[in-house]
Amino acid sequence: METTEIPRSSFAFDTVFAQLENGLTPQGVVLDSEQYDLAQQVVKFLQEATSDDATQLGQVGYFVYGPPGRGKTWLMTQLFEAAPYPVGTKRQVHFHDFFRGLQRQLGAKTSTREAIEATLNELLTGTQLFFFDELHVHDPGSAALLNRLLAVIAKRGIPTLITSNYAPENLLQEPAFHHVIEPSITILREHFSVQALDGGTDYRSLHAARDSGFASGRWLVAEPGDHPYQVLRSAGYMPPRPTEATTVLEGHRALKALAVRDKEIWFDFADLLQARSVTSDFMDLTEDYDHWVLTGIPKLSQTDPASRQRFVTLIDVLVDRDIPLVACATVSRESLADMEEPPPDLFRTQSRLALLRGQ
Incomplete structure (x- = not known):
């Protein structure tokens, strides 16, 4: 050269x-x-x-x-x-x-x-x-x-x-x-x-999994008939008990969490992203929790536009702070964004999700 x-x-x-x-x-x-x-x-x-x-x-x-x-x-x-x-x-x-x-x-x-x-x-x-x-x-x-x-x-x-x-x-x-x-x-x-800068290759899709940070996370798929918690348990994660449900943040910003375990936090997609959460909520939570689990992720076409955009923003924040994410969805990453009018920047989210390990 x-x-x-x-x-x-x-x-x-x-x-x-x-x-x-x-x-x-x-x-x-x-x-x-x-x-x-x-x-x-x-x-x-x-x-x-x-x-x-x-x-x-x-x-x-x-x-x-x-x-x-x-x-x-x-x-x-x-x-x-x-x-x-x-x-x-x-x-x-x-x-x-x-x-x-x-x-x-x-x-x-x-x-x-x-x-x-x-x-x-x-x-x-x-x-x-x-x-x-x-x-x-x-x-x-x-x-x-x-x-x-x-x-x-x-x-x-x-x-x-x-x-x-x-x-x-x-x-x-x-x-x-x-x-x-x-x-x-x-x-x-x-x-x-x-x-x-476009050499034609999305290098995130080629990178090997890491031992720490966002890329050390997982993308798990619960097939029809599988309970998400069964999938998580099979992958080595202990699903939360009903008694672990709690609330994080305060006042009008309060959000329901499935569990908080020291620095680890569990959310359901609906509780976090179909609520009126905003970018600053995600950023504040990353200051207290350095390992995230998000369950119940549907095909994005089945959600409302605001929830889709919040999902894009959440991934941005977690990647920027290099925080591990275990995601349990009902669809593969490839099928997640099948829709006629995707939210702005969803293409970036898809690239970033490729960093996560599969089943």
Whole structure:
């Protein structure tokens, strides 16, 4: 494979590339040509961003998009972590954490504008390298916040890495609201290097099971006539007794759990996702419980749109926090999403569920 020479510095490409190779080798995967080329470009950008001539940079970062499982988050995370910035000056934020921070500020500020500015100050003050992972925008409120975030990043010249499943022009695709996202599209095209990453392979479908984290979980199927608890018991999990049922969270956020066992929590799909649960509920629960079991997962076409979207969000949160999930469903992963109008981002969920071990 031919490569271009990249100047040596404290951020040496050969060292970073060795880390990338070592990280992938245990799963039997090597960098494809697109990943390799992109890594070279980003390393060179980060070298220049940490040099004495950083103020002469013509761009503030990279926006990397493509289908799920192509290695966007993994590759950018490796480069982000290896970049030689002082401790405490690098900030990595997942999409859901970003908007959770805004929700906290909305409760403390008198206006939306004040809340937005407080959120941005909390994120960016003292930040010398920013990584925004899994950007996706499906509503005008999120678009307005993104507009302000990108404007501040561009104005301050903060080196930034962004990953997404969507090209800039495909963010907020709803025709009635697409105009709201146009300022962000303009900033991305004018101030970022926009790169597609799609080597044609969903690497999540090839990875071997892990001993920890989300990919150490299971996808179990209860066939017609099988009780889900029988399937779980056969797989080595002790189903909860009726006396273990409890309530988690408080007040209007209260949710019924089948069981809580130290750091392990059990939910039924209907109790968790057909209830009025929201993203912040899932995020708060992951702070207390680091192993999840979800039973009664139906074919998503048999549920309402809000429940489907909550399922997508739940998987996002569990993957981002690398929390093991044991899922017991009535259908296979392949049949889970058979429907005419799937919710936004369900394609990403399907890719992530491929990480779970089968029966």
